[in-house]
Amino acid sequence: MPHPIRFIPRLADIDPAAWNALAGSQPCVQHAFLSAFEHSGAVGPGSGWHPRHATLWSDGQLIAAMPLYEKWHSWGEYVFDWAWAQAYEQHGLAYYPKWLSAIPFTPVPGRRLLGVSEAARTELLEAVLARVRASEHSSFHVLFPTAADARLLEGAGLMLRDGVQFHWQNAGYADFEAFLASLNRDKRKKIRQERRRVREAGITFRWLRGDEIDTEALEFFYRCYALTYALRRSMPYLNEAFFAQVHRDMPAHTRLLVADRAGEPVACAWFLMDDEALYGRYWGALEDISCLHFETCYYQAIEYAIAQGLQRFEGGAQGEHKLSRGLLSTPTCSAHWIRDTRFADAIDDFLRRERQGMSLYLDELNERQPFRTATAK
CATH class of the missing domain: 3.40.630.30 (Gcn5-related N-acetyltransferase (GNAT))
Known part of the structure; x- marks a missing residue:
């Protein structure tokens, strides 16, 4: 029997202790950090970020959650899909609104599928995808997930897009x-x-x-x-x-x-x-x-x-200049579902070619690493 899913428009309506029990210790995913965006007005009415946080329940207990937004633009994401939106517009189609799971204005990789177990996280993802498909929104995007989340997302049919950041490792x-x-x-x-x-x-x-x-x-x-x-x-x-x-x-x-x-x-x-x-x-x-x-x-x-x-210092998005200062290239990813199969096929082909280019780029960055020997990292 599936567990009930609820889409919550205000994080304040979710018990902070229950959310944080799923989120773990990383501050960017915790209830207080996400709530600060809503209370300060950075997301919410007039911002283009409309909270629709996905929650899964069992006997009144929160067992899985996902920070989720209806998005009416692509600002503040750090994974750029402006060209996709432009292609939609050129064909007389609406790219916005779209569904987005991310930490607003914060390109820190971390958990996006929060849950008491992998089974709960998988069930939550399936329920979210059912809601996404039932809506008329163009697409669904998950930014900077962990490798474990990325595997679940890819297994559910989302396309993965490779990226890179620069992190210092101790x-x-x-x-x-x-x-x-x-x-x-x-x-x-x-x-x-x-x-x-x-x-x-x-x-x-x-x-x-x-x-x-x-x-x-x-x-x-x-x-x-x-x-x-x-x-x-x-x-x-x-x-x-x-x-x-x-x-x-x-x-x-x-x-x-x-x-x-x-x-x-x-x-x-x-x-x-x-x-x-x-x-x-x-x-x-x-x-x-x-x-x-x-x-x-x-x-x-x-x-x-x-x-x-x-263990590490994460220096934020972009910036090859960080490499010469001891921050090494670190692969990141995002996951994407596109409703229109014509665009989905074109984007899938683009991502395959982009992935090949990203692999070569990472190899080049590794060759330029600033340490005396590869083992000195």
Whole structure:
């Protein structure tokens, strides 16, 4: 007998403890993080993100869940399907709305099918696909799933699309100097030069844990964050209320890195953290200081991850420049179901060709890895 499935338009209507019991420790999938998007208005009415979280129940108990949205554009996803949407439009068809399982504005790989067992996760996926097929939406997409989730999605008939991010892996380094010693001479020299420029500019750094972050620090961070968008003549996806709520509800997972000069803050970066990883997310600076971005967003983060005994530092989406700074290419994927079989066949052919190109690209990146030997990773 199938378990009942419910599509919930507000995460606040789901017990946080029940959701988190399925989600695990990664902060981006936890109830408080996803709720902050809704409470701050980053998703919901007028945003193009309409929550329809899929939940599976047994005797009144939540046994599986999926963060799920009806999406009316492709902003804030970091897996780009604009060309697919354009092809639909050129043929007089509507690509939006579509179904999307993802963490809004957050390209962190992790669990998307949450459940007490693989059987529960599989049943949830089958129920979601039944709802997707019964709707008139063009497609269904799952972004940055784990390998285990990807296997279930592919087994259910979704097409997989390969991607790449750049993550730093901790090889048991005693300190930052030990990490530098593992790099080849040119990369080691470049990093030391960049760090020296920041020191010579009079910049010092201080890490603030959740309970050390006050309103003034959050306001300064948001000022820096918003400025990075203003310089690109765009608007930030997230408002100050989002960061304030995440800090309030998830202080153990929140970190701020503040860059000071002569006792005054000049830059700031906002991170998430769990027992395994540091997740680099957002930063900004009040002025352009040589190499400050690299120091704030990469070197300080790596140094902190080593000091905290973390397994890795995830530096966010895109950016080959991260490779020379010790963040290695890490395969990611997404999964896609397309209603129109003509487009599905064309996209499947495109993904096969793209996969071949991605394989060659990853081989090229591995050849350019910055370590002295392959085993030094």
